[in-house]
Amino acid sequence: MVDPIPLLDIQELSVEFRTRSGVVHALENVSMKVHRGEIIGVVGESGSGKSVSAMTAMRILDPAGHVTSGSITLGGLDVLNASEEVMQKTRGHEASMIFQSPRTALNPIRTVGKQIGDVLKRHGNANRQTVHEMVIKALNTVRIPDPERRIHAYPFEMSGGMCQRIMIAMALSCQPELLIADEPTTGLDVTTQAAIMDLIRDLSKERNMATVLITHDLAMAADYCDRIVVMHAGHVVENASTKDLFAAPRHPYTTKLMQATPQGDGALDDIASIPGGLPDLRGDLPPCRFSARCERFEETCNTSLLSLDEVSPGHFLACRRPL
Amino acid sequence: MFGNEKFKMIVGRLLQAIPSIIGIIIVTFVLTRALPGDPAVYFAGPAADEKSIQEIRVSLGLDKSWLEQFWIYASDLVTGNLGVSVSTGQPVVEELIRRLPASLELTFLALIFSLAVALPLGIAAATRPNSWIDQLCRIVVTAGVSLPVFFTGLIMVYLFYYIWGVAPPPLGRLEIIYLSPPPVTNFYTIDALLDGDLETFGAAFAQLALPAITLGIFTLAPLARMTRAAMLQVLSSDFIRTARASGLKRSTVLYTYAFRNAFLPILTTLGMVFSFMLGSNVLVEKVFAWPGIGSFAIEALIVSDYAAVQGFVLAMAILYVLLNLTIDIVYTLVDPRVGLDG
Amino acid sequence: MTEFLKHLKYILTENSVTLIAGTMFLLLILAALFGPYIVPYDPLASSATRTLEPPSWDHWFGTDQLGRDVFSRIIVATRLDLAIAISAVVISFVLGSVLGSLAGFFGGWADRIVGRITDTIMAFPLFVLAMGIVAALGNTVENIVYATAIINLPFYARVSRTEVNVRRSADFVLAARLAGNSSLRLLAMHIYPNTLPPLMVQVSLNMGWAILNAAGLSFIGLGVRPPTPEWGIMVAEGAGFIVSGEWWLALFPGAALMIAVFTFNLLGDGLRDLIDPRRRT
Numbered sequence: 001m002v003d004p005i006p007l008l009d010i011q012e013l014s015v016e017f018r019t020r021s022g023v024v025h026a027l028e029n030v031s032m033k034v035h036r037g038e039i040i041g042v043v044g045e046s047g048s049g050k051s052v053s054a055m056t057a058m059r060i061l062d063p064a065g066h067v068t069s070g071s072i073t074l075g076g077l078d079v080l081n082a083s084e085e086v087m088q089k090t091r092g093h094e095a096s097m098i099f100q101s102p103r104t105a106l107n108p109i110r111t112v113g114k115q116i117g118d119v120l121k122r123h124g125n126a127n128r129q130t131v132h133e134m135v136i137k138a139l140n141t142v143r144i145p146d147p148e149r150r151i152h153a154y155p156f157e158m159s160g161g162m163c164q165r166i167m168i169a170m171a172l173s174c175q176p177e178l179l180i181a182d183e184p185t186t187g188l189d190v191t192t193q194a195a196i197m198d199l200i201r202d203l204s205k206e207r208n209m210a211t212v213l214i215t216h217d218l219a220m221a222a223d224y225c226d227r228i229v230v231m232h233a234g235h236v237v238e239n240a241s242t243k244d245l246f247a248a249p250r251h252p253y254t255t256k257l258m259q260a261t262p263q264g265d266g267a268l269d270d271i272a273s274i275p276g277g278l279p280d281l282r283g284d285l286p287p288c289r290f291s292a293r294c295e296r297f298e299e300t301c302n303t304s305l306l307s308l309d310e311v312s313p314g315h316f317l318a319c320r321r322p323l
Numbered sequence: 324m325f326g327n328e329k330f331k332m333i334v335g336r337l338l339q340a341i342p343s344i345i346g347i348i349i350v351t352f353v354l355t356r357a358l359p360g361d362p363a364v365y366f367a368g369p370a371a372d373e374k375s376i377q378e379i380r381v382s383l384g385l386d387k388s389w390l391e392q393f394w395i396y397a398s399d400l401v402t403g404n405l406g407v408s409v410s411t412g413q414p415v416v417e418e419l420i421r422r423l424p425a426s427l428e429l430t431f432l433a434l435i436f437s438l439a440v441a442l443p444l445g446i447a448a449a450t451r452p453n454s455w456i457d458q459l460c461r462i463v464v465t466a467g468v469s470l471p472v473f474f475t476g477l478i479m480v481y482l483f484y485y486i487w488g489v490a491p492p493p494l495g496r497l498e499i500i501y502l503s504p505p506p507v508t509n510f511y512t513i514d515a516l517l518d519g520d521l522e523t524f525g526a527a528f529a530q531l532a533l534p535a536i537t538l539g540i541f542t543l544a545p546l547a548r549m550t551r552a553a554m555l556q557v558l559s560s561d562f563i564r565t566a567r568a569s570g571l572k573r574s575t576v577l578y579t580y581a582f583r584n585a586f587l588p589i590l591t592t593l594g595m596v597f598s599f600m601l602g603s604n605v606l607v608e609k610v611f612a613w614p615g616i617g618s619f620a621i622e623a624l625i626v627s628d629y630a631a632v633q634g635f636v637l638a639m640a641i642l643y644v645l646l647n648l649t650i651d652i653v654y655t656l657v658d659p660r661v662g663l664d665g
Numbered sequence: 666m667t668e669f670l671k672h673l674k675y676i677l678t679e680n681s682v683t684l685i686a687g688t689m690f691l692l693l694i695l696a697a698l699f700g701p702y703i704v705p706y707d708p709l710a711s712s713a714t715r716t717l718e719p720p721s722w723d724h725w726f727g728t729d730q731l732g733r734d735v736f737s738r739i740i741v742a743t744r745l746d747l748a749i750a751i752s753a754v755v756i757s758f759v760l761g762s763v764l765g766s767l768a769g770f771f772g773g774w775a776d777r778i779v780g781r782i783t784d785t786i787m788a789f790p791l792f793v794l795a796m797g798i799v800a801a802l803g804n805t806v807e808n809i810v811y812a813t814a815i816i817n818l819p820f821y822a823r824v825s826r827t828e829v830n831v832r833r834s835a836d837f838v839l840a841a842r843l844a845g846n847s848s849l850r851l852l853a854m855h856i857y858p859n860t861l862p863p864l865m866v867q868v869s870l871n872m873g874w875a876i877l878n879a880a881g882l883s884f885i886g887l888g889v890r891p892p893t894p895e896w897g898i899m900v901a902e903g904a905g906f907i908v909s910g911e912w913w914l915a916l917f918p919g920a921a922l923m924i925a926v927f928t929f930n931l932l933g934d935g936l937r938d939l940i941d942p943r944r945r946t
Contacts, residue, residue, distance in 0.1 A: 088570045088573075091569060093570055099565060101561060107566065118575065119569045122569070354800070465931070473881070473900060481907050605793070609884070624887065632796070635797075636796065639789070
């Protein structure tokens with residue numbers, strides 16, 4: 001079932017933010033592949049570079065962010081060198097993204113029906129006559145009850161979960177091949193979280209989409225993802241299938257994450273068991289950015305550059321002293 | 324979606340204007356009675372004796388209690404009686420109504436000019452932070468609020484009339500060689516157009532241009548500042564990121580999504596802008612000898628024609644309340660959230 | 666406090682605009698204090714032989730229709746213009762902040778009455794209200810001060826109402842209350858002083874606007890009488906000569922006015938940065 005050519009292929013991507021207080025090395029040599037029909041979880045603390053990776057893949061990064069090296073291929077398109085016009089037509093059409101806090105992620109003074117219609121019309125999937133019907137269809141896909149009435153509603157008239165369904169409907173309205181979900185359940189209550197995640201999984205399997213789930217919740221990634229990419233301070237530190245990762249985590253940070261995540265619905269908000277915080281990403285950094293927090297650290301760790309190597313089939317790791 | 328709720332809210336807004344109007348009437352009443360010394364002595368003139376002062380006191384109703392006087396004042400207002408202007412001998416209401424179109428024409432054109440410059444400038448500054456246009460916007464905003472409006476006006480006259488000779492002399496609404504167009508709206512430019520008289524239109528517009536630009540420059544600053552700030556805030560909001568991630572065109576993101584949201588705080592600022600405008604209007608009218616109600620008030624002030632001045636203050640205040648009311652109603656109609664979260 | 670001084674140094678050194686504004690402010694104060702003693706000519710001395718002379722080495726800003734030195738008149742006028750603006754701002758600062766504090770602290774009726782007063786003032790176009798007040802009270806300089814004070818009152822009342830309201834239930838206030846302080850004492854000794862920084866920003870932002878208002882009133886012939894040198898009236902007197910090309914009569918005093926307002930506005934922005942670095946725009 002898995003296609004040998006990945007739909008999204010990020011290679012050795014480095015991104016810097018030039019701020020007044022110095023250059024922030026937000027991403028360094030980040031690589032990941034996403035295939036059709038596959039759900040990839042990108043896991044890490046806030047500030048680890050998960051969202052920056054996703055925004056760069058969509059090329060909607062803040063103007064302060066600059067790609068210094070690497071390449072991104074999306075279904076044959078060279079994302080970093082494509083014209084803005086091509087990218088605009090790609091976004092929402094071939095690749096879509098949904099965000100956290102769905103109530104603020106929708107235009108507050110435009111009805112949800114119009115917002116979905118804007119996307120449909122933009123990508124030529126509907127015209128004036130068909131737009132109503134197409135919007136209803138999109139709303140039906142995400143199982144919104146009473147779509148004929150909801151189409152005229154404003155975001156503030158709906159619950160957070162309902163708004164997230166609207167955003168998913170909007171993202172999927174033009175049948176994209178890639179869906180990036182950036183913390184899609186943050187700010188929703190627990191039962192709604194499960195419903196939204198089930199919806200995302202069902203739709204991506206149904207449509208054979210490549211799906212990237214960005215989350216700080218390792219337990220959620222374990223439940224829904226086929227493969228997990230662990231990020232720390234702008235590096236990918238470990239990348240393995242969910243099964244392998246949980247059976248035998250190799251990176252010290254991954255094990256810390258697992259210990260910090262209680263069984264069930266815990267999240268990484270309370271990372272008391274991981275000492276220290278993320279390093280300051282400005283200025284010079286050691287090859288292993290986890291070294292300052294790592295119990296297994298030795299002098300040899302930072303002697304030379306570190307790369308992400310395949311340690312067993314399909315299991316990638318960037319560590320000199322793995323478990 | 325224009326339902327009962329909105330209608331009720333608009334009625335609510337209208338009702339909310341009533342306390343403001345009552346406040347305005349009380350203030351203008353107090354102002355008419357706050358004349359230093361005995362108003363009757365004042366109105367009677369220096370040569371009056373005790374008997375004629377007493378007669379004037381009675382004729383002005385000053386012998387009655389304050390409450391009675393207020394009642395008389397208020398009922399006069401309701402019937403449109405603002406007293407008689409001492410300097411012209413005409414009822415104040417008639418004088419004001421005759422001159423109001425000149426002031427309104429000037430104010431509206433100034434507003435259009437101001438919006439036409441401030442909105443694009445603010446939007447451009449917000450979409451390209453720290454670019455030259457952002458710096459230009461910053462300069463305009465800081466300089467605009469520091470320029471005394473009469474000073475700007477005089478510079479305009481000096482440059483455009485005296486040095487370059489492109490503007491007509493700053494003396495009123497129409498040069499003496501033209502006849503005023505047949506009155507319909509009493510806005511000379513519109514009336515000239517309605518009459519099909521392009522030459523008069525051009526002449527009226529030429530007279531109008533400098534004062535309107537002068538007035539517009541003064542109100543440009545708060546508008547541009549607010550547009551920039553509101554656009555910056557909206558552009559950094561989550562829903563703009565969603566719109567961009569959906570591949571919507573830059574123009575759609577900027578205007579349909581960002582600007583429509585930024586328009587709401589801009590609309591609120593317009594209230595303050597009108598306060599500036601109606602006030603500066605007086606100064607601009609003096610500089611350009613514009614025959615509006617501001618010039619009328621200045622003439623009245625100089626000859627201590629109190630009824631005329633108070634009538635002017637009252638008229639301006641009512642006009643201001645009406646403008647604010649319009650802003651509120653537009654806001655209610657534009658923002659679907661109004662009233663549903665409160 | 667050292668932190669504050671450091672920040673002050675930062676503001677002054679890093680932000681050259683504020684430094685320039687500070688320098689201009691000092692010059693304005695010097696002109697106001699010593700102007701009459703340093704000017705080259707008597708501002709009231711007319712000369713029938715040297716009327717309407719353009720700027721020259723003798724008369725930097727030229728002479729007016731009576732042969733008076735425009736430069737000297739502008740410098741001497743600084744004191745009167747600043748005095749009017751400062752007295753007006755002080756009055757509205759004191760009255761406004763007291764009313765606003767009472768409203769914010771006691772809420773209820775106090776709040777409603779103060780709110781009604783400020784709303785009523787704000788229901789007028791402010792300059793027009795000032796005209797009405799001067800017309801009613803009488804055409805004098807003091808009344809220009811009162812009128813300017815009244816139209817600025819709502820700004821101070823609103824700021825201090827919000828600031829007091831926010832602090833009313835702050836921890837240090839509760840602690841003081843538990844220590845047995847009476848309400849008014851609490852307001853006067855513990856809350857009010859803490860509202861001063863934001864009010865000071867309001868003062869400096871308001872000063873320019875107060876100068877503009879006062880000058881506007883004298884431009885239309887209220888308050889100051891000729892031959893007293895004052896910027897607004899000088900512009901008014903010079904206005905008639907613009908159309909015949911004697912620009913220096915009106916433009917120099919107008920520029921002085923503009924520079925004064927500009928100085929206070931820049932200073933206000935700088936002060937806002939100093940007091941609240943987060944609210945920078």
